[in-house]
Amino acid sequence: MxxxxxxxxxxxxxxxxxxxxxxxxxxxxxxxxxxxxxxxxxxxxxxxxxxxxxINDLFELDYLLVDGPVMRIGAMTRHTTLLESDDVRRLFPIICDAERVIADPIVRNRGTIGGSLCQADPAEDLSTVCHVLEAVAVVRGPAGERMLSMAEFHRGPYETAVAQNELLIEVRVPIRAGSGSAYEKVERRVGDWAVAAAGASVTLAGDGTISQVAVGLTAVGLDHNVTEVEAILVGQAPAETLFIEAGRLASLACDPLADQRGPIDYKRHLADELTRRVLRVSCSRAAASVSDITI
Amino acid sequence: MTILEDRPSNPAAGDHDRPIGHGRMQRKEDPRFVRGKGHYIDDIVLPGMLHGAILRAPVAHARLVSIDTTEALAHPKVLAVITGSDLQALGLAWAPTLSMDVQAVLVTDKVRFQGQEVAFVVAEDRYAARDALELIEVEYDVLPPVVDARKAMDPGAPVIRDDLEGRTDNHIFDWEAGNKAETDAVFASADVVVKQEIVYPRVHPAPMETCGAVADFDPIDGRLTLYETTQAPHAHRTLFAMVSGIPEHKIRVVSPDIGGGFGNKVGIYPGYILAVVGSIVTGKPVKWVEDRSENLMSTSFARDYIMQGEIAATKDGKILALRTNVLADHGAFNATAQPTKYPAGFFHIFTGSYDLAAAHCTVTGVYTNKAPGGVAYACSFRVTEAVYLVERMVDILARKLDMDPAELRLRNFIKKEQFPYANKTGWEYDSGDYEPTMRLSMKMAGYDELRREQKEKRERGELMGIGISFFTETVGAGPRKDMDILGLGMADGAELRIHPTGKAVVRISVQSQGQGHETTFAQIVAEEIGIPPEDIDVVHGDTDQTPFGLGTYGSRSTPVSGAAVALVARKVREKARFIAAAMLETRPEDLEWEKGRWFVKGDPSVGKTMAEIAMGAHGTVALPEGIDGNLDAEVTYDPPNLTFPFGAYICVVDVDPGTGHVKVRRFIAVDDCGTRINPMIIEGQIHGGLTDGVGMALMEIIEFDAEGNCLGGSFMDYLIPTAMEVPDWETGFTVTPSPHHPIGAKGVGESATVGSPPAVVNAVVDALAPFGVVHMDMPCTPARVWEAMQGRTRPPV
Amino acid sequence: MQISMTINGTDVTREIEPRVLLVHFIRDDLRLTGTHWGCDTTNCGTCVVLMDGQPVKSCTVLAAMADGHTITTVEGLANGATLDPVQQGFMEEHGLQCGFCTPGMMLTARALLDHNPHPEPLEIREAISGQICRCTGYATIVRSIQWAAEHPAGAAAQTTEKEVHA
Missing domain, CATH: 3.30.43.10 (Uridine Diphospho-n-acetylenolpyruvylglucosamine Reductase, domain 2)
Structure with a gap:
């Protein structure tokens, strides 16, 4: 061994x-x-x-709190805890979607959100999720705490802004009324790293139009959200034609590598296909959440 | 006889309906396993035991320039570092393979595959042994590798086996079966001929327990005790005697509990030999257990056949002939385990279950810079490749003829009255009745309903596929006139002793890797002599305790050793008749047998039970002339023919049109393995094989890059199905006993591994029919399925 | 370094190298060989043990990380001569063949049933999806765990046992 x-x-x-x-x-x-x-x-x-x-004894970092407009997730929160949280399922279904397909249930008993984000593996799911949810990383070091956007935190494959003498201690996720989110991954087998995956978050305005949207991709060479989709979706009512266009933009925005999981054009196709799927689900979840509020 | 699988509603122990012998009973080995008290190779700890670790080559093809072991030897916990030149001095640098080739135990001249054994460290503990590997400095002169078997015979291709005298190319063998001229003639006049290249890529058996050994050489009396993960302890003992020069009576090979074999544990690996050398050199027991990467990268792989298939038929669907040329990639050393006369195993059963006018196959084996092996992974000596070829070709023909694939098969089956059936490549199928089996599978599946559902789904753009496979296996190798491995005839022995109190021990030459021998062999004896299976102990896996025989692989335990056990029990029963007669003061011919008892004809109240007879045999009863004072017997069984189990499998898949992801929704398996001993164990064997088939069809592959680097060297890349990828299996059975086996049993260990891959692939291809896909090679990963939908089907190698 | 933990109800203290993997500590130091290993990459799950009642892959936990924790291995499943219903279920429903993955599967099953006494077949399949069995094809493992769910008899005695050990 x-x-x-x-x-x-x-x-x-x-x-x-x-x-x-x-x-x-x-x-x-x-x-x-x-x-x-x-x-x-x-x-x-x-x-x-x-x-x-x-740092497994740092129970002070194992928490999930709804704190006004944000959910605060301690860095030592285990994947299983996230997956089983009712608050997470209600507010951020994308996290549950992703957690269900991260490794396997036993690995999820040990793995933490902080560990996943700091590893910053290009095929890692929670980095995409946090980008999509516009989460903020709270990093503490000798000089005190820093608040970093995901764009600042996540510098690229296997690289974050956390210095050697710092710790990621918390992830803050903004709570948006009328929002819905979703994540979908294609894998060769349950528990495998993603061939490709996509996540989306959508907020609907009172009139049913999209007021905010974010789309992120996993394992296809894109370390940030597909910002191109915002311009075509914001202000529009959800529609299949828009999702198709968003998918096309996502497939153009990514930069995948060919490997055992598939060739480049397949991965671009998945960026397209999965973007459409997660936008569809996010919009319908957002609509459901709007109707929940009105009721 | 045609019956649906019958699971008792209350299968608890103490089920009084169970017959004394054959039938569902809980396994006798389970109590120790569920308590964590199994005894696997790495559980063995001997006093003073040391630990070995192997340094492996990082490249596929390279000349060895130098090895410096100084620093490793200076490690305070290291006792020895053994290199190829050390072995050369002992005459042990090369060992014979099971295919009459040689394989380097440690590299002396040249690295021939990535992961090849370069040096062996022996240290006080396993951590130190691993650490010391990093302290060995090796210089390599990297050579261009031969990775693509198609290019192995190109002029100017690097010669891999320049160690063999006079070798100027990478050719190993050409082999053929069937009649070429006859077959070509049938093809020339056929209405319809379909051709297809079909690749069965390299896969790996990957048992959950890796391979390992504990060698304990006693220098005082020159005795070697070798605990090994082996499926063939007796054959290994003979080979170790031949290789090491230690006399065979001084060698004891023990195969403890084995964590799965599937063919992976048939071969003799360098690590085993190195553990022995380590023990001889240090004078202490040495344990070596490979890690998962070592297992996947260096031990026996399976398949790697590139097959050019052709099928000829009339336009109304009568299949006339099959022919194929196969290119077989055997890796760097020809180390496949198969009968000497058959370098391509039993591939020439590729005529399948059909009554053909002609058939011909050729197989060419080549060396490449890859790990050696070829026959492993529950393949019944290449029957897997053969069945895959014919069952894909029949499906392709059905498409060409626009016929339902079930109908085409039904129309071409060998008929019941044609058995025993001589096929066109030299086999004599012992028994079969294919149509009821096929019909039962269709009934269980609701075949017509499935086709209707598929039609509706296609109209909605949904991709659903139904795949059929009908296989005929050939197992139970084999008759000694035809079959041997390295000159050892493929027979098996059995010894049975009835103790004075009527309890029994049966000693067998085959070895279990999870098949439940301790249970089924006790059941066979119980059925024959009427002692409850609970009172019969099965001893196996220890060459000092058991009679000689060739071991467990190729589904041969039941057809060969099971026959030996039935016969030895009958011998004891017959002997008991003579002793009972003496005890009852009557003539043997006046006695009649009922299970467990001889009694006087016409007076059933006067008789003797086996326990009474055993006590009599060992007691003071005056025995007739020629009858020893015991109730023991032994036999060695030479099977008159192989057995030919068969089955009909139907697989239903759903393919996600957007991602190419394949979901196996249902799998119906109807098996006919002749007489059934323990239905629970049979079902388990089938379930496991079906999972193998889904694995190979959808995800398992050992790939190499252009430099010969193995891309499947861990369970992160060599994917094996989990509980999420397989359905709840639906099994059924028919019973067509073997006419030549003493109890009519045919064996079932590999049936499902052999039969299921074509069912899954046929289902995937069927799902992709709207895209015009006629064939795609395994594995049907999401990416490869999507590519097929784009009109790009590429071979995996 | 010195570590202490409770294994199957017994407190143990040993001197170890910090790098010792929990699976090796259990197998080599404590000689509890029912816990196996089958890969190096946290994929196969033959090394699963319960740590504070939750299944973990002991090849990817350092023994040092288990210091102060409670570990249950397959040897701790039965209550003396009385098998855990999960163990009984695996025998009843042929949930094992070679037996190599079995200890890990049974421990995951025990944790699942403690958490969810009446799991659906799909929930069982998900729970064991981080563990590979090469022999059974999983259907009989699912049936075995269902058997245990349907036959919780003996569970009372087992709870008492656990309380004593806690």
């Missing part, structure tokens, strides 16, 4: 303690949460930290 290279291990007792440990052990120290990305890399000896700082 594959085995990691030797390292020293320390368990952090608080966020401040974790930051102090990161500061003390420097560049060759790594934080481990669920460990389901880092430990396999260490077993392959592609990652060889000298120090592993275990």
């Amino acid at each position: 594959q085995i990691p290279a030797p390292f020293d291990y320390v368990r952090a007792s608080s966020v401040d303690n974790a930051l102090a440990l990161l500061d003390r052990h420097g560049a060759e120290s790594r934080v481990v949460a669920g460990g389901h990305s880092l430990l396999p890399m260490m077993k392959l000896r592609l990652a060889r930290p000298d120090w592993l700082i275990d």
Whole structure:
């Protein structure tokens, strides 16, 4: 069996303690949460930290709170917790859609939202979800807290704005009345990384027109939302013709690579197809949520 | 006889309706497994045991320039580092394969596939052994690899096996079966001829437990005890004796509980040999267990056949002939495990279940810079490839003739009265009655209703496919006049002892990897001699404890060893008659048998039970001349022919037209494996094989890039179905006993793996018919299905 | 480093290297070999154990990370001679063949039934979707877990046992 290279291990007792440990052990120290990305890399000896700082005891970061206009999600919130939360299902169905297809139920018992976002794997689902929901990442370091938009936080494949001596501690997701969202992924098998996936969030105005929209793509070489769709959708009533055009724009905006999961044109096609699907579902969920409010 | 699968409503133990022998009973091996008390290779810990790890080649083809082990040897926990040159000095650098080739145990001259064994570290613990691998420095001179089997025979292709004297190309063998001239003549005059290239890509059996060994060489008495993940302990013992020079009586091979085999654990891998060498060198027991990447990258793969298929028929749907040329990629060493006379296994059963006028096949084997192997993964010696070819070709023909594929099959089956049936490539099918089996599967599926549903869905643009496969297997290798592996005849032994108190032990030469031998073999004995199966212990997997035989693969346990066990039980029963006669002071011919008891004809109250007879045999009863004072017997069974199980499978799929994703909605499997011993175990064997088939059809593939890097080297890329990809299987059965097997059983271990891939692919192709798709190769991944919908069907290799 | 945890109701304390994987700690240090391993990449689930009652893949948890936690392995499923209904169900419905994936499957089943005593077949399939069985084709595993759900007898005794260990 594959085995990691030797390292020293320390368990952090608080966020401040974790930051102090990161500061003390420097560049060759790594934080481990669920460990389901880092430990396999260490077993392959592609990652060889000298120090592993275990933050699983930071229960202070394991929370889900509806706090006025935002939902605050602690970085140590496990995937399973997100998937099973009624508030999350009601407010952000896209998160439930995505969580259902992230790895498998057992991995989801250990994996955390913070770990997923910080790993920033190009095929990782929650980064897209957070882009689409226009979430804000709260990062704490020796100099205090920083609030970063996803565009600022997520710098590219495997790269975030979190410095070596900082921790992602919270994700804040704005709550919008009259909104609906959805995520759909194509995978070769349950539990596989995405061939491609798309997420959308739509807010409907009182007159039924789209007042806000965001579309994001996973595993097709796009680290930010498909901003081109906003211009054609905002102010319009949801319509299949618009979804088709949005899909076309999404397929043009992405930049996939050919691999074992499929050729480039297939992945572009999926960007198109899945964009249409998630917009359709998001709009109908938004409409349902509007009618819930009126009732 | 045609019956739907009957599951008792209360299958609990203590089901009094169960016959004494054959029937559904809980497995005797389960209590230890559900308590976590199985005893697998990595569970074995011997006093002072060391751990081995293998350094593997990072490239597919390279000359070995130098190895520096100094730093690794300096590791405080490392006891030995063994290289190819060390083995060369011992004459152990190369070992024979099961196909009369040789394979490098450790690289001496040249790396021939990525993942090949380069050096072996022995250390105090497994962590240290792994660490030390990083301390070995190896210099390679990288060579251009041969990756595409189609180019292996190109002039100027790099010669992979320059270790073999006089070798100037990558050709291994040409082999043919059937009559070419006759077949060509039928083709020349046929109304309809359809051609199709059909690729069965490389896949891997990937049992959940990887391969491993614990070698314990005792230098004082020169005795080797080798615990191994092997499906063939006796054959391995003989081979180890031949390779190592340790006399065979000083070698004991033990196959403990095995976490799945599927053919992966038939071959002798370098790691096993290295564990032995490590133990000899250090004087201590050495354990070696491969990790998952090592398993996928270096041990026996399966398939890798590029088949050019042709089928000839009349325009009203009478199939006349089949022919095919096959290019077989055997990897860097010809290490397939198959009977010597058959380098392409039993591929020439590719005539399938149909009554043909002619058939001909040729198979050419080539070397490539890939892992060696070829026969593995529950294929019944290439019957999988054969069935896939014929069942795809028949479907393609049905499309061409615009006929329903079920109707075309029904019209061409070998008829019941034609059995025993001599096909055109040299097989004699023992028994069969195909039409009722096919009809039952159609009835269970609601075939006509499914076709109606499909028609409606097509009108709405929905993609639904119905795939049929009808297979004929050939298993139970095999008659010693035709079949051997490295000169060892493919027979199996059995020994039965009835203890004085009437409890029994039966010792068999085959070995279980989950098939439930401890249960079914006890049931066979119980049926024959009337002792409850609970009172019969089955001993297997230890060469010191069991008679010689060739092991478990190719679905041969029931057809060969099952026959041996039935016969040895009958021998004991007959012996019991003589002892009972002595005890009753009568003549043997005056006794009559009822299950468990000999009694006096016409006076059933006077008789002796097996327990009484056993006590009598071991007691003081005066025995007739020639009868030993025991109730034991042994036999070695040489099967007169193979057995030919068959079955009808129907698969229903839904394809997402937007993404190409395939969902297997239903799968109906009707199997005929002759006499059924334990229906619960049979159902389990079939379910597992169907899952293999769905896996191969939809997702499993070992791919290589242009440099020969293996792209399927972990479970992240070698995908195996989970519970979400497979439906709730619908099984049924018919019973057509084998006429030559003592209890009429045919074997079932691989039927579903053999029969299911074409059903799934036929269903996918059927779903894609509106796009004009006539054929697509496996695996039917979302991307490949979508490409097929765009009119781009490309072979996977 | 020194770690302590409760395994199958017994407190254990051992000196280990920080890099020791939980699966190796359980198998090699504690000699509880019912927990298996089948891959290195968290895909196969033969190494599943319960950590504080939740299934985890012990090949991707460090023993150090389990310090202070409660672990249940297959050896802790039965209450003495009385099998857990899940174990009984696997025997009744032929939920196992080679037995290699079985401990992990049974532990996931136990956690599922503790959480959801009457799961639908699809819920069972989802629960075990991070675990591979190469032998059974899953249908009999689903039936085995359903059997356990339908036969919770003995569950009372088992709860008592768990409380004692907690």
